[in-house]
Amino acid sequence: MQNFNKKLQNLYQEFLTKHDYQGWWPIKGRYFPKDYSSPKNSEERFEIIIGAILTQNTSWKNVEKSLQNLYENNLINPKAILSISNESLSDLIKSSGYYNQKAKKLKTVAEFYLKNKNKIPLREQLLKVWGIGKETADSILLYAYKHPIFVIDAYTENVVRSYLNLKTQDYDELQELFYKTLPKDYKLYNEFHALIVAEGKILNKT
């Protein structure tokens, strides 16, 4: 077990050397390596939340195009999202796929965001929102609210399996692994998850 902890901690350094700082979460298409200050305001926070929805089972490349469309129409704020029709909204986010579902999800999230204005959401509250599951909730808590929450995704499962020879697919179990092993530091969790994605992308091709 001690050995396992050490392996996981070493993996962070290893990936950092290999991939360098990732600069997550991107704001307006730009990454800021080694800068963990975003979101700097409410608009950036809402942009991250929108991105977290749009990227569900979808490559970030496709999401960027949708976000660009939303900027151009001044839609990176909850009130604007709520005032546009479902048809127009889904049209703007078409490149992200599942656009009918996601248009609805964006509205549900916008409503939640307005209702809890200036409040930090709890994980259990986020999970009750239609369209937000564990990974999206955790991404929002980590990247939009800087909470020390470790995000688990398909890449994480893959990386843990190939580097640590652990083959669980259970979200909670995987998450617990990281909590038991790493200090609760949101910058560390931010970088580590981004590095796992960088590594996971390579892993899938080989």
Next chain:
DNA sequence: AGCCAGGCTACCG
């Protein structure tokens, strides 16, 4: 020309 991407919901047995 398939297969997959920074998942989630609804429904099935």
Next chain:
DNA sequence: CGGTAGCATGGC
């Protein structure tokens, strides 16, 4: 309950 079809575009 656990398992899975459906959602849908763009890139490789």
